[in-house]
Amino acid sequence: MYHGHPLDKLGASSGRVFHGLPGPCCINLMCPAGVYKENDSMTEVLRGLIRPNPQGDWPQVDSTAYVDLTAQIIGNVRIGPHVYIGPNAVIRADETDDKGDVLPIEIGAECNVQDGAIIHALGGTQVIVGTRTSLSHGCIVHGPCTIGTDCFIGFKAAIFKAALGDGVFISTGAVVQGVALFANTFVPPAVAVSSREDIEKVVRTTYPAECEFVKKIVIANLVLAKGYRRLVRQE
Numbered sequence: 267m268y269h270g271h272p273l274d275k276l277g278a279s280s281g282r283v284f285h286g287l288p289g290p291c292c293i294n295l296m297c298p299a300g301v302y303k304e305n306d307s308m309t310e311v312l313r314g315l316i317r318p319n320p321q322g323d324w325p326q327v328d329s330t331a332y333v334d335l336t337a338q339i340i341g342n343v344r345i346g347p348h349v350y351i352g353p354n355a356v357i358r359a360d361e362t363d364d365k366g367d368v369l370p371i372e373i374g375a376e377c378n379v380q381d382g383a384i385i386h387a388l389g390g391t392q393v394i395v396g397t398r399t400s401l402s403h404g405c406i407v408h409g410p411c412t413i414g415t416d417c418f419i420g421f422k423a424a425i426f427k428a429a430l431g432d433g434v435f436i437s438t439g440a441v442v443q444g445v446a447l448f449a450n451t452f453v454p455p456a457v458a459v460s461s462r463e464d465i466e467k468v469v470r471t472t473y474p475a476e477c478e479f480v481k482k483i484v485i486a487n488l489v490l491a492k493g494y495r496r497l498v499r500q501e
Contacts, residue, residue, distance in 0.1 A: 319360035321368050332491040342368045346375040350491035355379045363390035378487035400483045418480045435472050
């Protein structure tokens, strides 16, 4: 059972604990500590949206992140600084390995997980997302999976049993499964990449315009995270 975070930047000391929720640790910046009391209805909402898995592992959310009230964050999930989690996103870490433990799903600093994105992992595997990566509307990322820094996963794309290097761009509706992609790889829309032959046939190196697009998406979502957190404080 997970009882503490080994990384200082995501540990309880880095953020404010929302004391109205049970469990060893739950840090949620929609509700800074002291804003809501245990009897408030918001407490009951968050009790359902940010909650432990059957093994008792609680999500840990950095104090500078924003999690939308309609998102579902379940189990051994670690969300880093300045992350934006959009409406109806689901991040669920609950399948166990042979020892009965759940490995964490880790979302790096300044990432954004947009509306309806789904992140999950098979038992004994992880999803690790590097810093400044965008998981856009409706995409599915299923572990085992590692995604590097400054990546973009497009609308309705699906990633499974894959390792993506830094700066990889996955276009709308693409499927990437069972392969490793080098840094700065571009995958076109609506293609399947599941073998070396597929890589040689359909992928290419990203163009500067695509890299600039990725940077703009990250900046836009950093602004959103900050703005929504400010709105919450005013309520």
